[in-house]
Amino acid sequence: MKQSIPLPVLERLSILYTVLERLEKEGRTAVSSAELGRIMNVTPHTIRKDINYFGQAGSESGYSVSTLRNTLEKGLRFDVSRKACIVGLGRMGLALMNFSGFKDSNIRIEAGFDSNINRLETLKTDIELYPAYEIPEVVKRKSIELGVITVPPEAAQQTADKLIQGGIKGIINFAPVIIQCDNPAIAIRNFYVLEEFRILSALIQI
Amino acid sequence: MKQSIPLPVLERLSILYTVLERLEKEGRTAVSSAELGRIMNVTPHTIRKDINYFGQAGSESGYSVSTLRNTLEKGLRFDVSRKACIVGLGRMGLALMNFSGFKDSNIRIEAGFDSNINRLETLKTDIELYPAYEIPEVVKRKSIELGVITVPPEAAQQTADKLIQGGIKGIINFAPVIIQCDNPAIAIRNFYVLEEFRILSALIQI
Numbered sequence: 001m002k003q004s005i006p007l008p009v010l011e012r013l014s015i016l017y018t019v020l021e022r023l024e025k026e027g028r029t030a031v032s033s034a035e036l037g038r039i040m041n042v043t044p045h046t047i048r049k050d051i052n053y054f055g056q057a058g059s060e061s062g063y064s065v066s067t068l069r070n071t072l073e074k075g076l077r078f079d080v081s082r083k084a085c086i087v088g089l090g091r092m093g094l095a096l097m098n099f100s101g102f103k104d105s106n107i108r109i110e111a112g113f114d115s116n117i118n119r120l121e122t123l124k125t126d127i128e129l130y131p132a133y134e135i136p137e138v139v140k141r142k143s144i145e146l147g148v149i150t151v152p153p154e155a156a157q158q159t160a161d162k163l164i165q166g167g168i169k170g171i172i173n174f175a176p177v178i179i180q181c182d183n184p185a186i187a188i189r190n191f192y193v194l195e196e197f198r199i200l201s202a203l204i205q206i
Numbered sequence: 207m208k209q210s211i212p213l214p215v216l217e218r219l220s221i222l223y224t225v226l227e228r229l230e231k232e233g234r235t236a237v238s239s240a241e242l243g244r245i246m247n248v249t250p251h252t253i254r255k256d257i258n259y260f261g262q263a264g265s266e267s268g269y270s271v272s273t274l275r276n277t278l279e280k281g282l283r284f285d286v287s288r289k290a291c292i293v294g295l296g297r298m299g300l301a302l303m304n305f306s307g308f309k310d311s312n313i314r315i316e317a318g319f320d321s322n323i324n325r326l327e328t329l330k331t332d333i334e335l336y337p338a339y340e341i342p343e344v345v346k347r348k349s350i351e352l353g354v355i356t357v358p359p360e361a362a363q364q365t366a367d368k369l370i371q372g373g374i375k376g377i378i379n380f381a382p383v384i385i386q387c388d389n390p391a392i393a394i395r396n397f398y399v400l401e402e403f404r405i406l407s408a409l410i411q412i
Contacts, residue, residue: 022383
């Protein structure tokens with residue numbers, strides 16, 4: 001990926017990729033920046049500008065759906081297979097672990113961790129499960145690059161510390177805590193459902 | 207809320223609110239913009255500028271944690287109680303329905319919907335459950351303002367249409383589909399876990 005792609009552009013391109021995947025599944029072969037703009041609620045100009053990060057000249061008449069999807073996939077490294085793990089096997093962790101969308105993706109869930117060893121023993125899954133204290137060793141041994149944190153807030157930072165100790169490169173954090181991390185090379189994404197509800201509350205303004 | 211708050215500021219203020227909640231729980235009474243900036247990975251200047259949307263002069267020496275939290279809560283309408291519903295009671299929908307964080311929040315999950323009536327009958331929950339075709343009627347009757355979509359992608363748009371028909375004001379969409387909606391007053395937030403993994407993949411760059 002070009003170092004210079006700003007995060008908002010990367011986020012839009014990631015959404016664009018999902019849109020193109022769907023169009024391709026629906027059998028569509030061509031799409032215009034105008035239609036992509038309508039679907040994504042941005043201007044056609046933004047669509048063309050974002051795509052131009054890959055040197056593919058924007059076109060009003062249309063893009064080939066599969067060519068554009070391929071360009072994004074290669075340009076953004078979405079085609080690289082990544083090993084991932086999930087820490088915290090409560091309802092949310094299990095929902096993610098069983099998410100069917102991983103099957104067609106390049107994300108491989110290689111391990112699940114929980115601090116409750118009794119819980120580990122009762123779970124039925126094909127994914128290897130380990131107690132949380134083994135995170136650094138397992139992440140390192142299996143070369144796991146991405147970690148998902150779905151533990152209670154009070155355990156989130158120490159979970160991140162263990163993942164980082166094992167050499168993790170990216171984290172998706174579902175706990176309502178901002179992970180502190182000295183290494184700027186480690187990418188962290190946060191999602192907290194209550195914050196989404198609050199943002200909606202503010203946006204609907206009543 | 208002031209109409210003029212840009213979305214990125216609103217998103218940061220929502221995160222700030224979560225941070226302040228945690229600091230308050232930890233017994234902290236004062237906090238500086240420098241410390242908030244460190245926690246949130248933004249500059250102290252950004253913190254002060256964001257808070258200034260509420261006319262509360264930024265301070266380098268410190269804010270009262272509880273006063274600031276209250277100011278945000280009232281200013282952003284986080285104190286208004288909101289009724290919400292969840293459509294799609296698969297693993298993710300159930301994980302959200304059982305999310306313990308709602309207890310201390312102003313979000314009340316008032317109804318769950320699923321198109322599979324057999325599934326509805328097997329679920330044990332205190333929340334009222336309905337078949338999906340009743341969405342418009344139930345949302346209207348109960349004055350539900352916020353809806354969460356956790357259905358398969360092919361059902362996401364029609365689910366949104368039914369919510370909108372019932373008068374929903376805001377939607378959190380977990381399906382990998384961009385909801386089409388003609389009414390700009392309806393706020394929509396999207397979260398798709400595979401997109402988060404893809405963004406991490408691009409950010410870690412290897």
